[in-house]
Amino acid sequence: MEIIARIVSHTPVWIFALFAFLVFMGVRRLRTNVQQTGRVWLIPGVFIIWGLYGLITRPGPMGPVLLEWAAGAAVGLMLARLSTIRIEVDRARGLVRQQGSWIPLARNIFLFGSHYVLNVLAAVRPDLHDAAIALDIGVSGFSVGYFAGWSWAFVQGYRRAPEVALAV
DSSP: OHHHHHHHHTSOHHHHHHHHHHHHHHHHTTSOEEEEGGGGGHHHHHHHHHHHHHHHHOOSOHHHHHHHHHHHHHHHHHHHTTOOOOEEEETTTTEEEEOOOSHHHHHHHHHHHHHHHHHHHHHHOGGGHHHHHHHHHHHHHHHHHHHHHHHHHHHHHHHHOOBOOOOO
């Protein structure tokens, strides 16, 4: 129990705020909702920026780091290609209706949890530091690849979406 208390006490406050935000946004997606089209890009934006930040701030020779990141991105992109985005759109009002799903909540928790656990592991287990950091850079690439692919699927779904009258 002492180790958990030490880990939590050394975790920056912004990490807890980000986790709360990601869980909140994931829980909102459990039910069918209507939102401004621009808000759809909030979570993909967070993970793409975080994934690119992980790439450019990772110490060490760029070759191996880029290779680990690109491998993660390729896996994420392949997984996202399985996405079929079914939405309804009110283009005049800039609104979109998405069906409720547990996937956004699970995805947010998985990606955040992976980053958190791997960084904690790197900090508390020096013997596993290099492996944990290599896996973390792969998770950064995965999130960028996944959300790039998801974004493409969303744009395609938006183009095919039926026009309906929506209200927030």
